[in-house]
Amino acid sequence: MNPEQKDTDCIFCKIVNGEVPTELLYQDEDVVVFRDINPLTPVHLLVVTRKHIPSLAHMSDEDTALVGKMTRVANQVAKEQGIADSGYRVTINSGADSGQIVPHLHMHLMGGRHLRWGH
Ligand code: AMP
Numbered sequence: 001m002n003p004e005q006k007d008t009d010c011i012f013c014k015i016v017n018g019e020v021p022t023e024l025l026y027q028d029e030d031v032v033v034f035r036d037i038n039p040l041t042p043v044h045l046l047v048v049t050r051k052h053i054p055s056l057a058h059m060s061d062e063d064t065a066l067v068g069k070m071t072r073v074a075n076q077v078a079k080e081q082g083i084a085d086s087g088y089r090v091t092i093n094s095g096a097d098s099g100q101i102v103p104h105l106h107m108h109l110m111g112g113r114h115l116r117w118g119h
Contacts, residue, residue: 007052012104016050026077030069033077033109042112043081043088047074053105056094067105074109083111 007013014020016032025045026033036044047070053059059067071090078084088111093100 010052010102010104012048012102012106013052016048025080026073028073030066031073033073036108041110041115043078043083043110045077045081045109047077047090047107047109049105051105054103055100056092056105059105070105070107074107078109078111081111087111087115089115 011020015022015034022034024032024034029050031047031049033045033047036046049066049070051063051066053063056067074088074090075084078088088109091108091110092106093108
């Protein structure tokens with residue numbers, strides 16, 4: 001990951017800005033939700049901030065409400081996807097050891113099958 005990556009080079013900025021056409025399952029002034037291009041579970045969505053924040057480790061105090069909103073939107077979309085009752089997982093990878101590959105803050109929303117606890 002290169003945290004210095006410019007917004008203009010960021011694939012998620014391009015999706016958020018509409019430069020890369022992508023079906024949005026949810027959108028508002030702060031976040032968008034779209035399907036992960038390489039789904040690991042039957043439902044695998046990404047809750048992505050419109051603001052370019054390279055990772056959770058880069059969030060500032062002013063982003064606290066935004067990060068909370070990501071969780072609320074994940075809950076709402078999980079209901080819409082029909083996985084709220086069966087259960088789901090939200091994950092934010094931050095930094096190299098987590099396996100983060102896209103340096104733009106996003107939350108994975110995964111479900112639709114039983115998930116084992118990984119390592
Ligand atoms: P990570 O940075 O490891 O938390 O995960 C980034 C996720 O973004 C991966 O699961 C990728 O499959 C996904 N991804 C990368 N590019 C795109 C894209 N253009 N559209 C949708 N998902 C993407």
